[in-house]
Amino acid sequence: MTDITREKGKRFAKAFGVFVGVWIAVVGALFMLQAVRIFSLGDEPYTVATVRKYYLQIALPVWVMIISIIANAVLGFVFPQDEGKIKPYRDLKKNLTNLSLRVHVIESVGEKQLERKVAKVACIIVCFVWTGLAVRYLISSQYMPTWKGFFEKHTEAARLLCAVLCMAVAIFACLATVYFNEYTVKKEIAIIKEQIAQNAKAGVKLQAKEKPLSFSEKIYQKMPFLTSKGWLLGVRVTLGVAGLALVIIGVWNGGMADVFHKAVNICTQCIGLG
Amino acid sequence: MKKFFKKIGAWFKKIAPSKRKIVQLYAALLYNANIKGFFTGKIYQGKSKNACVPGLNCYSCPGAVGACPLGSLQNALSASDTRLPAYIFGIIILFGLLLGRTICGWLCPIGLGQELLYKIKTPKLKKSKATRVLSYFKYFVLIALVVIVPLTFAVPGFCEYICPAGTFEGGFGLLGNSANEGWLSMLGPLFTWKFLVLVLVIVASVFIFRAFCRFLCPLGALYGFFCKVAMLGVKLDKNKCTDCGLCISVCKMDIKKVGDHECIQCGACITACPAKAISWKGSKLFVRANEIDAPTTGDDVKPLSAFVKQKETPSEKYQQPTVDVVNTVAEVETNETQDK
Numbered sequence: 018m019t020d021i022t023r024e025k026g027k028r029f030a031k032a033f034g035v036f037v038g039v040w041i042a043v044v045g046a047l048f049m050l051q052a053v054r055i056f057s058l059g060d061e062p063y064t065v066a067t068v069r070k071y072y073l074q075i076a077l078p079v080w081v082m083i084i085s086i087i088a089n090a091v092l093g094f095v096f097p098q099d100e101g102k103i104k105p106y107r108d109l110k111k112n113l114t115n116l117s118l119r120v121h122v123i124e125s126v127g128e129k130q131l132e133r134k135v136a137k138v139a140c141i142i143v144c145f146v147w148t149g150l151a152v153r154y155l156i157s158s159q160y161m162p163t164w165k166g167f168f169e170k171h172t173e174a175a176r177l178l179c180a181v182l183c184m185a186v187a188i189f190a191c192l193a194t195v196y197f198n199e200y201t202v203k204k205e206i207a208i209i210k211e212q213i214a215q216n217a218k219a220g221v222k223l224q225a226k227e228k229p230l231s232f233s234e235k236i237y238q239k240m241p242f243l244t245s246k247g248w249l250l251g252v253r254v255t256l257g258v259a260g261l262a263l264v265i266i267g268v269w270n271g272g273m274a275d276v277f278h279k280a281v282n283i284c285t286q287c288i289g290l291g
Numbered sequence: 292m293k294k295f296f297k298k299i300g301a302w303f304k305k306i307a308p309s310k311r312k313i314v315q316l317y318a319a320l321l322y323n324a325n326i327k328g329f330f331t332g333k334i335y336q337g338k339s340k341n342a343c344v345p346g347l348n349c350y351s352c353p354g355a356v357g358a359c360p361l362g363s364l365q366n367a368l369s370a371s372d373t374r375l376p377a378y379i380f381g382i383i384i385l386f387g388l389l390l391g392r393t394i395c396g397w398l399c400p401i402g403l404g405q406e407l408l409y410k411i412k413t414p415k416l417k418k419s420k421a422t423r424v425l426s427y428f429k430y431f432v433l434i435a436l437v438v439i440v441p442l443t444f445a446v447p448g449f450c451e452y453i454c455p456a457g458t459f460e461g462g463f464g465l466l467g468n469s470a471n472e473g474w475l476s477m478l479g480p481l482f483t484w485k486f487l488v489l490v491l492v493i494v495a496s497v498f499i500f501r502a503f504c505r506f507l508c509p510l511g512a513l514y515g516f517f518c519k520v521a522m523l524g525v526k527l528d529k530n531k532c533t534d535c536g537l538c539i540s541v542c543k544m545d546i547k548k549v550g551d552h553e554c555i556q557c558g559a560c561i562t563a564c565p566a567k568a569i570s571w572k573g574s575k576l577f578v579r580a581n582e583i584d585a586p587t588t589g590d591d592v593k594p595l596s597a598f599v600k601q602k603e604t605p606s607e608k609y610q611q612p613t614v615d616v617v618n619t620v621a622e623v624e625t626n627e628t629q630d631k
Contacts, residue, residue, distance in 0.1 A: 030412075038413030038498065045494035049487050056483040063478040086411055093412050094302050103563075106536030152435055156443055171480055177452065184431065191424045199420065252520050253388060260384035267378020272367065273341050276378060279366045280340035280350040280358035287351045287362060287450045287457035288465060289482030290474065 026096035030089070037082075037089045044082045047075045109202045116209045118228060120216070129205045133198050140194035144187045151183035311397055311557060312406075318346065319400035321356075323460075328353030332468030343379070345386045346399030347510050349454065351461030353468070360386070361454070361510045365437055365447035383513060391521025392514045395504060396555035401456050402504055405496040416499045423545040425506050426553055433509035449509055451481070458482075458489040500543040504555070515552035524556040524572050525549055531568035538564055 051071045055062050117126070154176050169175075216222075230238060242248050267273055285291060308316070322344045325335040334353050344357035360383055367376030386394060395402055409415075416422075432449065440448025450457055462482065465471050495502035504511050518524070527538075527549045538549050538560035546553045549560050549569055561569045 034412045035414055037411065041411070041413065041497050042494060045490050048490045052483050052486045052490075056480065061476040063475045063482070065472060065475060068475070089412050097302075098412075103537060103540045106539040108536070148431065151431075152439060155435055155440060155448075174480060174484070177484070180435075184428070188425065188428065191427075192421055195420045195424055249520065253522065256384055256388045256520060260381045260388060263377040263381025263384065265381075266375070267381055270374055270377065272374060272376060272378030275367065275370060275374065276343065276358050276363045277338075277341045279363065280355075281334065281336040283334060283465065284349075284351045284362060284447075284450065284457070284461065286447055286481075287349055287454060288461040289458055289485045290477050291451070291479065291481045 023096060026092075027098060030092040030096045031098065033085075033089055033092055037085050040078070040082050040085055044075070044078050047078055051075060109199065109206070113202055113206050113209070114228065116206060116213070120209055120212045126205050126208055129201045129208075133201050136194050136197050136201075140190050143190040147183045147187040147190070151180040151187070154179035154183065312403070314397050315400070315403040315406075318398040319348075319403055322346065322348040322400060323352055323354030324356050325354045328355075329464065329468070332465060332470035334465075343382050343386075345390060345394040347401045347454075347456050347508065348399075349457045349459075349461040351457065351465065353464045355460070359456075361437065362447055362450050362457075365441045365450060368438065368441040369445040369447065371442065387514050387517030388520060388522065390514075390523050391517045391556065392511065392552075392554060393521065393523045393556040394514055395508075395511050396557040399504075401508075402501060402555070405501045405503060408493065408496040409500050411497050413497055418500075418543065418545050422499075422505065423547075426545040428506050429508055429512040432507055433512045437509045452484070453488055453507060455485075455489040455492045455503060458485040462486075501555070505545060505553070511555075518550060518552045518554065522572060525554065525558060525561060525569055526572045528568045528570070531566045533566050533568075535565065538569060 051074070055067055055071050058067065237244050325337075328335055332353060334351060335356055337356065339356045340350065340358050342357055343360040343363055344355075345360070347361060348355055348357070348359055350357070350359045350362055360379065363379045364376070364383065367374075367379045370376075390398070432453065436448035436452065440446060462485070466474055466478075492503045492507070499505070514521075539546060541559055541563035542549075542554070543559075544553045544555055550556075558571070561571070
């Protein structure tokens with residue numbers, strides 16, 4: 018096989034992989050759609066005949082998916098992709114800490130640090146509020162807004178939806194804060210590098226500052242025994258003894274019998290019967 | 292013809308399961324050893340169900356021979372007003388202490404399923420800051436659905452609303468048997484919801500490495516608390532570590548450092564570390580460092596420098612991990628050659 022053929026084959030295999038990915042997502046969506054269609058039939062919708070009827074409707078896309086996965090595997094064998102190079106992980110915060118040791122305090126850098134602190138506090142508040150709301154909706158439906166239509170009859174589904182939406186807001190706030198922090202750290206690094214370059218041009222030599230200790234390093238400095246092997250052994254022995262003691266207490270007070278009783282009877286909640 | 296068979300041999304060597312995969316498979320088969328249950332449509336009721344298996348495996352699976360630790364925990368918390376849930380707490384502490392998140396990487400059938408799905412060659416979603424933030428969602432699931440809901444409503448919240456293991460192993464395992472055909476009429480909105488969650492998890496696992504483990508699994512969140520004290524797992528020798536960051540880059544989980552609460556102790560970083568600073572805890576007793584998952588002979592061996600991306604532009608002083616890594620790798624290889 019010539020190199021050109023091999024390259025073309027690899028490109029085709031990669032493109033085919035995209036097709037397989039899209040098709041898997043489509044088939045997944047079809048499975049979910051059919052389940053919703055069966056559910057919307059009314060009372061006791063699930064019967065062997067109904068399930069067979071609805072899922073035979075999507076048999077062709079499923080077979081196409083299976084065949085394309087097999088074909089993709091064969092293409093992967095014939096035209097193996099080059100293993101991607103790994104980009105070493107860069108810790109921006111560590112980079113910033115190292116750079117900031119080489120300059121004195123810069124006002125604009127201080128502003129960026131303040132922005133990050135404010136963003137973190139705002140994120141914590143937003144997360145607490147919306148997570149609290151999510152837990153409130155999970156605990157009781159009486160706090161929910163009035164729904165109409167489908168959710169009016171299915172209060173559990175409405176409760177779950179409210180909780181999920183609230184958590185989505187909290188997660189979005191966390192994501193926004195993380196990306197904002199990365200943005201400000203990059204800006205701060207740029208400012209410090211500019212200052213270092215100016216100092217170098219002007220021939221200014223500053224004495225390097227001492228590296229500030231992280232929170233965990235401060236704890237270890239105040240309590241050095243925490244890093245010792247003896248401490249780790251002590252914690253392990255304590256946990257081991259506590260674990261064994263709890264198991265023995267559990268066997269004595271009937272906890273093990275409870276586990277057995279639950280395990281040997283079908284868990285209707287687990288399998289979706291409620 | 293010879294070339295073709297050689298290619299087949301090389302391909303087979305490449306796709307042959309690693310030791311970790313074999314251990315995962317054995318664990319999955321061991322947890323579900325009651326093969327008879329799949330044919331009769333009934334769950335196992337033997338004495339072994341007094342004990343919990345370490346990984347996530349629904350006890351309503353017809354093949355399950357042990358109890359599920361997460362389901363047992365939720366049920367114990369539901370009944371905590373009548374009885375202290377000491378037994379299950381003790382079991383989880385012992386599992387966490389002995390194995391920690393090694394259970395996730397080596398002994399969980401759901402993890403195995405997700406890793407097999409991830410092998411389908413499609414575009415993948417790589418880890419990022421967003422996935423790191425999302426990885427904390429499983430702690431919310433742990434607190435809300437595994438602790439608060441059982442204590443408040445006396446129902447196993449996670450099992451009832453989310454657990455894909457229950458839907459797949461228990462639900463399909465039982466309902467797929469013709470002996471349980473009559474139960475189909477009892478299915479309703481809850482099963483539909485759980486089925487949607489299952490399909491979502493399966494599809495996500497094709498594109499995202501261990502999507503369920505990283506974002507939803509409360510058992511992994513629980514075992515993650517034992518990362519510092521667990522007796523089995525990976526450890527980092529800070530004296531040898533050059534801070535190159537390859538271990539974090541190679542790892543598909545959302546770790547910030549080797550062996551933290553997100554690490555599933557799979558050992559991929561051990562192979563990647565050019566300075567051999569990462570090894571197994573207890574490696575002197577049980578296994579040699581860098582042994583697992585690392586090909587040491589044959590055509591599959593590649594120099595570690597082959598895995599490092601070379602920067603085209605000159606790197607600045609504080610952004611030169613690539614050059615440092617290449618130099619470190621070159622030094623290690625030179626030393627090895629001299630030692631030989």
